[in-house]
Amino acid sequence: MPDLAALGPWLRRFLCEHIVTERNLARNTRTSYRDTFSLLLPFVSRKLRKPVDRLVVSDLTSGHVLQFLTHLEADRGCSARTRNQRLATIRAFARFVGSRDPAHVEWCGHIRAIASKRSMPPPVGWLTRAEMESMLAAPDRKTRRGRSEYALLLFLYNTGARVSEATQLRVRDLQIGSRNGGHNLVILHGKGARTRQCPLWPETERVLVDEITRRAGEDAVFISRLGTPFTRFGIYRLIERCAARVPELAGRTITPHVIRHTTACHLVLAGVDINTIRAWLGHVSISTTNIYAEIDLTLKANAVALCEVGQPRSARSWKEDKDLMTFLKAL
The missing domain is CATH 1.10.443.10 (Intergrase catalytic core)
Structure with a gap:
């Protein structure tokens, strides 16, 4: 199996070199990236009945990724925001691979074309x-x-x-x-x-x-x-x-x-x-x-009070303000 096709070396470079050395992401972000692939790879492995260490990059098809995202919401009870966060991690990995190996550009395009799900931000909870x-x-x-x-x-x-x-x-x-x-x-x-x-x-x-x-x-x-x-x-x-x-x-x-x-x-x-x-x-x-x-x-x-309709206005016309007119004509 060519090294450029194997998933493991790419994933190691992405997690150990790219997001740490090149991007210097926060520790919690790196942990989140790791957790995404800790969930994704066993899921794809079960679908393909193929050991995780023998997976290749092309095994992560857009169809499998969509099934994984559905699994997160339906089986694990994750919210749409969590689903989108996991998808963002997979997209970042696809962009990393596609930018370094022309043979995977088409695969990268299919993964990055997966749309995020619209989600409403939760209300801000606070105490009086x-x-x-x-x-x-x-x-x-x-x-x-x-x-x-x-x-x-x-x-x-x-x-x-x-x-x-x-x-x-x-x-x-x-x-x-x-x-x-x-x-x-x-x-x-x-x-x-x-x-x-x-x-x-x-x-x-x-x-x-x-x-x-x-x-x-x-x-x-x-x-x-x-x-x-x-x-x-x-x-x-x-x-x-x-x-x-x-x-x-x-x-x-x-x-x-x-x-x-x-x-x-x-x-x-x-x-x-x-x-x-x-x-x-x-x-x-x-x-x-x-x-x-x-x-x-x-x-x-x-x-709202500042722009309330029906507030009483001054009955005095601006034309009657002689001092104002004098001021304007003097400019």
């Missing part, structure tokens, strides 16, 4: 100020464990950090206890190895100082009850437990990303401009941040 305060009041701050949980919740609300940014936070990333009028800051390591600084409230500084006492710069800021750094799953479970103690949140799914949305929405309500919010959340494009400008009914009601 009262609901967020109830969440913060859920941990028992009389105990050491409760104070640590409160510190984590308050940090997420203050910074709007992603859950991955919270789990990766180290003591050295905190600039607190500043002197000479300096600001208390945290350095967050976001997607694509990008970093940003976020100011901390005095209350956030106070609880974080209590958390990191007697820790080295390389130590994690947020430690679980087992004495190990918090994981993504641990933070999800913590927020789930706290939300269960708030009666107003019964029946709602509260995640770390809901708290991130809450931070953004509260900044919008406070009158912070959208570009500042973009920098605060670490969005690359302001179009991502624009969703927060559309969610608050109060802002929409104020906008």
